[in-house]
Amino acid sequence: MLAGLALGLSDVNDAGGIDGRPLELVVRDTAADPQKAAAAVDELADLGVAALVGEYHSVVARSAAARADALGLPYLCSSAVLDALTEQPTDWVARLSPPQSRGWRIYADFLLSAGHTRIAVATQPSVYWATGTRILQDYVASHGGAVIALDITTLTPTDVCDELVANQATALLLLVGIPDPAVPIVKAVRGDQRLAGTLIGAPAGQPEFTEWARLLGDDGAAIPFLRYLPEHLTPLGTRVEKTLNGTPSFVAYEGYDAIAVLAEVLRTGQSWPQVSVAGTRGQISFSRTEGISVWQWTWPPVQVVDRDPADPANFRILHTG
DSSP states (O other), rough: HHHHHHHHHHHHHHHHBTTTOOOOOOOOOEEEEEEEHHHHHHHHHTTTHHHHHHHHHHHHHHHHHHHHHHTTOOOESOOOOOSSSSSSSSEEEEEEEEOHHHHHHHHHHHHHHOOEEEEEEOOOOOHHHHHHHHHHHHHHHTTTTTTEEEETTTTHHHHHHHHHHHHOOOOEEESSTTTTTHHHHHHHHHGGGGTOOEEEEEEEOOSSSHHHHHHGGGGGGGEEEEEEEEEOOOOOHHHHHHHTSSSSHHHHHHHHHHHHHHHHHHHHHHGGGOOOOOOSSSEEEEEOTTTTSSSSEEEEOOEEEEEEEEETEEEEEEOOO
């Protein structure tokens, strides 16, 4: 994300900045902590920042969005997907990433189309994981299937394997953090001969991380996850890809696009629904969407991908939405 933000900032300043004044990126690390996020927003507001961008973790972004809304500080959330980013509708907050309800239903479509109607989810206590579980349960049930929630706080990886067999689940989704408990669960399922045909999935995108590939090697391949890229980047996206040396995470494009949109807002004085910006992944504009309290890009591209078993450094596109 920082790489994308920094490149976007450099491009804006190379083009003359905002009315001849350069943009400056002031970074604070929220450390995936909602309280630290709220404190960071207060600190940045005291410094006189023009707007906020960023944040990857949904629960942390919700804390930042609530504080930005209370202070009347524009906030463009680049990468967090929790639908209820703010408690009430707000004009101060906009979002580039798709809401969880959209992305995870597309993921459920992928599972159903592959014949998975009995799906287990290994989950930890979190509003993000709980919301994801509920989205999957409701959507799969509406198509005649079932989603079984497994509470990882009470189960060992071996217990998870036993539960998959007992429930006749053909897919296990990892709604948990990395490296623990995700990595031990993957190793246990991969090593259990009873589960040789079981699909492991991770809709939240954990297999995108280089740490995932390093810790799991071949065991980390063929685990589908969500990412927010089109089949083909725009010409701008292709240039950003080359500048960032290879194949950056989709989060880098979200960071770049956040700066491009914010620069247009600052340059023109327009509000979120008035702007239309050519981004790395398509034309970006914002609208109100049912059930979403912030201005939402409708819609960023969504893919289900996995690491290729033949070459885990490469990704295969399995499904789009």
